[in-house]
Amino acid sequence: MPRIVVEVMPKPEILDPQGKAVNGALPRLGFTGISQVRQGKRFELTVDGPVTEDLLAEVRRAAETVLSNPVIEDVVRVAEEA
């Protein structure tokens, strides 16, 4: 069955405590070379039928209203998974 991936990230101006915590842990564990970490969400939606433009539009609406909080988050990707 086809799958649509939706990805959501905190807006750049929003503090991201989870990302900050990971960023602090990396050098302590020996991982260098990474200067910033931001953490968001990835949803995999399994859909019933073929991925039509209508269905993608519906998923985009769901992404903006249910899967993300538009005040603090941006939907960065809505795409059918290969």
Next chain:
Amino acid sequence: MPRIVVEVMPKPEILDPQGKAVNGALPRLGFTGISQVRQGKRFELTVDGPVTEDLLAEVRRAAETVLSNPVIEDVVRVAEEA
């Protein structure tokens, strides 16, 4: 500065209560046509220098040890962001 994206999903055999909650909410809010939802994580790592094979290997190691719990999660993608 270059960015590397790491994506992590719960393993298929692992129960995913967040995904289940979203899946239950969608039809109540008028979104039909989606039969399953699974929720994972998306990390954006900003790196200092150019994205070399060595750096990607280091990020893959970090993804397997710090960014995911290999008992219950799979790293599904590690890639430089265009």
